[in-house]
Amino acid sequence: MTTRSPEIDLTTIDRGSVTAPAGFGKTQVIADTISRHSKRRFLVLTHTNAGVRALHDRITTLGAARSVHIDTISGLALRLARAFPAGVGWHEGTGINHSAATTAALAILRRPTVRRALLHGYDQIIVDEYQDCSTTQHHIISHLADHTPTVVLGDPLQAIFDFDPDDPLVSWSDVLDTFPHFGTLSTPHRWTHTSPLLGHWLKTIREPLAQAQPVPLPLGDITVYRMPRPLHEGGLHGALPKFGSRAVLIPDSQKSHEIAALAKTLASIAAVHESAEHPDLLRFVHKISDASPAAILLLTVDFTKTTTTKISAQSQVKTLVKNLEDKSRPGTTNNELNNLARRFIETSAAHDLAAVIRKVISGPNCRTYRPGLLYTLLTALRSLGNAPTTELLDAARTAIDTRRRIAPPPTSRINIGSTLRVKGLEYDSVTIYDPNRVPSAQHLYVALSRARRHITLAIPPHSQLDKWFVHPNLN
Secondary structure (H helix, E strand, C coil), rough: CCCCCCCCCCHCCCEEEEEECCCCCCHHHHHHHHHHHHCCEEEEEEECCHHHHHHHHHHCCCCCCCEEEEHHHHHHHHHHHHCCCCCCCCCCCCCCCCHHHHHHHHHHHHCHHHHHHCCCCEEEEECCEEEEEHHHHHHHHHHHHHCCEEEEEEEECCCCCCHCCCCCCCCHHHHHHCCCCEEEEEHHHCCCCCCHHHHHHHHHHHHHHHCCCCCECCCCEEEEEEECCCCHHHHCCCHHCCCCEEEECCCCCHHHHHHHHHHHHHHCCEEEEECCCHHHHHHHHHCCCCCHHHHHHHHHHHCCCEECCCCCCCHCCCHHHHHHHHHHHCCCCCCHHHHHHHHHHHHEEHHHHHHHHHHHCCCCCCCECCCHHHHHHHHHHHHCCEHHHHHHHHHHHHHHHHHHHHHCCCCEEEEEEEEEHHHHHHHHHCCCCCCCCCHHHHHHHHHHHHHEEEEEEECCCCCCCCCCCCCCHHH
């Protein structure tokens, strides 16, 4: 396959950094570098599984997949902690503690034998999305860079993963002290064939946003929609993207209940873009880990109600729940759900619980609005087969790790998420709900730059748009 020269050949950088705004061809630069030097071996690290998939797909398209290993920094740290837990204080609980894993990995990589084994065969390390590195992750990469040529690419205006006060994001000035600035990508490629004016506007607003200043709104590629009613009364419907790949972004990444609630009201056309760690799934698995079979069935029905509509409306479900609550066992009624429930009571087998779930969500009016969450659970149960559900926690962790590495199938549904969940992804159209609640210029820039063609800013009643935007007609 014919290779082309990258805008910046990263192999010319022994130790340094490249500033890479969103949509300016960073992934292509990495892929072109690897393709052009396919006889070398590269270790590419990033922060999100969406980023892993994007890099893998682009590099594979260029025929250079054998020249690279791609991973997330947190995924690498977790595997190191699990492989060498002794002496580093690593104890895995119910959830995945990435901060603890990162701290453990730093101690582990200071062991020369482990470091040499990790770096063996690699000619260069490339780290993507470096602005999202915590201080400890920065120490890990800096340590590896002392032994292998390393180049980091990032953009301080996209630094949004700062949610660990005990391990804050590394400051960009510290990044430049460790990895001297080599260059800046300058062309907004993402919008060249879709919306050049939008791409130009996103380039021009970088400087004022970096100073946390409001920016002017352009005409045409951004629509301001004043919602006639509150969100819970369907006020957002008129602002929903109509065509192509679509996303609605909730401004507060911490309010996961708001994301799920919106997706539920739009269940026939929308789905939640789940957090990569699936904390709701891990909490559910922990709840049932030492419960009785009857309690597991009740908890499972409750769990399905958080993923699918109209569960409680089914007569078979109502009857089963009442019998389990009153008698701690299914009734004697001969129907499919009851028979499946009795089967699980007898066996406690994972695949029998999966059969109950599939029946519960199969009602004629049921709509699953959290498919990622539900199907990750079903995948874990299926992997256990006849094994008891007491072994579900490890299976769930494996299913979560696997799902994070596999691209989701294309969907016509609207993705409902937040900046943290969709960072690294692109959509034809993006609706941002209540932009005045966006917490920082970095979150705003990430949200705006997800859109390839069009952006809608949806303003709820009694809210405004003046926090981040300047426009003569806003008031």
